[in-house]
Amino acid sequence: MSIKFCGIEPLSLVDLDGKLACTIFTNGCNFRCPFCHNKDLVLNQNIQEISFDEIINFLKLRKNMLDAVCVTGGEPTLHPDLEEKLIEIKKLGYYIKLDTNGSNPDMVIDLYNKGLIDYVAMDIKNTLPKYSKTCDNVHVNLFNIQKTINFLMTSGIEYEFRTTLINEFHTIEDIIEIGKWLNGAKKYFLQKFVNNNTCLQSNLNEISYINAINFKKAVKDNFEKVELRGY
Template sequence: MIIHGLQKLSLLDFPGRTAATVFLGGCTMRCSYCHNAEIWEVNRPGIMEEEDLYTFLRSRTGFLQGVCFSGGEPLMREDLAEVIRTVRAMGFAVKLDTNGLYPDRLKALLDEGLLDMVAMDIKNEPARYAETVGLSHIAMRRIADSVNLLFGADIRVEFRTTVTTRFHDIHSFEVIGEWLAGADFYALQPFRVSEFVPDATLGTPSRKTLETYASILRRTIRQVEIRG
């Protein structure tokens, strides 16, 4: 496996654990607010291979508690399960970040008990999903299947949205709140401009606006948090 980025220590990516975050290149979405757009292409040169990752993790045994696989979209990698098995055998808990487009691979990981936590991005209400992720069409059935899998999972699950002024409004979160009614946790994170964001003009919502969206979600979701 080619690895495209490594954050050697994060206290935020894997709640409750000190973790390393592994970034795997390749994504089928083209979100204009993505902070990792430079690794959209799976074939671009990486920074290390999996054996280098294992060497690093062995050197952090007793210090790091978990590994977060992020991207890009990690589930694009057919060898992800094999790598996770190795990481778990080394004693690390595993978190997966996903956009939800690969429910079959997500199910396989869940069924095998390879995941301790999953964070799934909810890009927008279904009617605006394709627009928000920069595509002409999106397979919403796959997204819905992943949501349903996570509703039935016996692990920690986080749904989250990066909020922009261009793509999101009150109606967006009214629909999302109905769609994900009964979820345990939802995070709202405001769009921020950074070096690799494809479109810096999307707009960052105010704290007051985020509080309004959070109050809508709290009608149907147990815990809603605003980050950043």
């Protein structure tokens, strides 16, 4: 499937050490997380494609205002032609952040080795035994998930792990297990789930602020930095 660009957020409030960033959205995903906010992108429906020329023109015009480009999805690494698009973005001098579900470690490693990505934000859906269930029972290749994690934790690239907290999926025991699993990692964000009508499934609930604080306390020693995001 060739890559399609389906949206630009001109200014994103992302945590990139003070960098001003825009976000560009790509189509398609191999997961089906019920809490996913990008239903149309994931299912490839109602997409209004933006040409890559438009993306490049936008980035050229804002070169003096923006520092970084976040490439998100869907799952950007599904597309073999992602690399050639990143080459064009890099030529403009942008810092590139890649959002990924971690299912395609070989592409992430290759993009890093080619100098095409500077920062990776990887979703941690749940503990390993609960991973597939948390992605609506799609088959998740856990070897690939672990390979991406290992790469991020040992390569020297800037990265973060993040979990969107869902009442129906995450207990404090799960978060403690994730903390042990990822022990020693740099940054872990516990993200607030916001239920809206763009989610794949409509009947899910957020974890309360009080519980999220307890989750954070429970894993504070496992990471250099643990933060709540969106609370």
